[in-house]
Amino acid sequence: MRTDLKIIEQWIKPGSHVLDLGCGDGTLLDYLQREKQATGFGLEINQDHITTCMGRGVSVIEQNLDTQGLGNFEDHTFDTVLMTQALQAVRRPDMVLDEMLRVGREGVVTFPNFAYWRLRWYLMRRGRMPESETLPYKWYNTPNIHLCTFKDFEALCYRKGFRILTRTVVDGEHQDRWLSRLWPNMLGQIAIYRITREDS
């Protein structure tokens, strides 16, 4: 299993009701169902992923976050709402975060850090939109339309009154390294945040 999923898995209490936004082929939900007796759903739009989920016994709903939102889920339905590597690809990340913490008690979000030093260096040296292993697209065909930095994300959480329960910063291989802990916004490639509403 991907290292980031292993990190997330530790935060899911046994028997949790979980919603996974952009659940992919259902690897994480499948694992949580088997190992943590978790229940819940994945939302996905990739047709092959949906078929794979159905074949492995992961409940998956074909639903597009951008056009359909989460309006069909009632308030406080889930213990945890997950979104791995999708925040930067949605049309309104701020609204999605709001919705995540409306339907769920806790949110877990992972996204690439646009302030990672290599990307900064790429932009400074070449004056062109950075490309990397984590972000292997051109500016015109990238699905990542809302890239941000750790600082940006944290500022948004502050503005919205979200409490950051945990932040784990990892490198491209999702390894937790001491260097990226030292100066996360410069040296961290991917962040995994666990958030909740301030008042809850």
Next chain:
Amino acid sequence: MPDPLPTDSVGIVTPQTLHFDTPITLACSRTLESYDLVIETYGELNADASNAVLICHALSGHHHAAGYHSSEDRKPGWWDSCIGPGKPIDTNRFFVVSLNNLGGCHGSTGPGSTNPQTGQPYGPDFPVITVRDWVHSQALLADRLGIECWAAVVGGSLGGMQALQWSLDYPDRLRHAVVIASTPRLSAQNIAFNEVARQAITSDREFHAGRYYQYNTLPRRGLMLARMVGHITYLSDASMGEKFGRELRDQAYKFGYDAEFQVESYLRYQGERFSESFDANTYLLMTKALDYFDPAYEHDNDLAKALRGACCEFLVLSFSTDWRFTPARSEELVNAMISARCKVSYAEIDAPWGHDAFLIPTPRYTAIFQAYMDRIAREAGV
């Protein structure tokens, strides 16, 4: 029947008639003292009876879902595309049961059967049957066949309603419900189309208040019109456009009222054929069963509340161009299931054929159906 027979066909099948002597009380409070159900089965029931799949048919369907009755048959059963060795409902792994529902006209007791009290066909005296009644009779059929729990109950359209009703009425007697191109209840527009169909039948002079059997006639025109209206709702604008466009049977306009456009002659042909082979009273009964179906009704119109007792897993599928039971209706059902914390998977399949798409294999439909049924088979240990 094609020669040689395709390897994924169940081949020649023989229906069987099962007689039930214990009276069954229906939703309308009336009782049928005894009745017959005609069924077909494909595949073998395994030792622990864990691999049984029930197929529920739609409005004009019947027990003959797959294979051929004889080598002279031109067409296989109505869902042959999905049932057979290696197909989504794989008869190498599953024991498949398909029946003609009560009130039908293909051998199960219905309006055309002899009323034991009068010695005449029931006709309009045959009780109105509901989806719930069908499911009740299917449960008695399961008892007879030694099936305590279905691996899956599967159906499209009105058949999907039966699968849904199963999950509510006998929650511990099925592990999966596959609800395809269906709806949790008919809309006013759906009921309106059904009413046009019923009016067409009952206003036919040959209908004789439903006792046409005694007059040795059939309300052909009425049933033909009913079928024509129904048929339009099963197709999509795009698929009709693709199939017929504005094509004429002859080169030029004739400035008359005969069937000049291909679509007219197609509808007439289909309607005429149907009116010879289907019973008008059964058609009335089936449309009424559709209209009445509304599991939320008894739960303050709260579908989620109705679903709270369901414990099977659901697969819900809709088709993009289905305007009879639109994807939005399936989503309504899925959302109620989510709210009731049911395990449910849902996909909207892109297909141009309107409501009929559930009968037509497309790569994505087949892939999903196959993947889901494969998982059910694995769970059943086959």
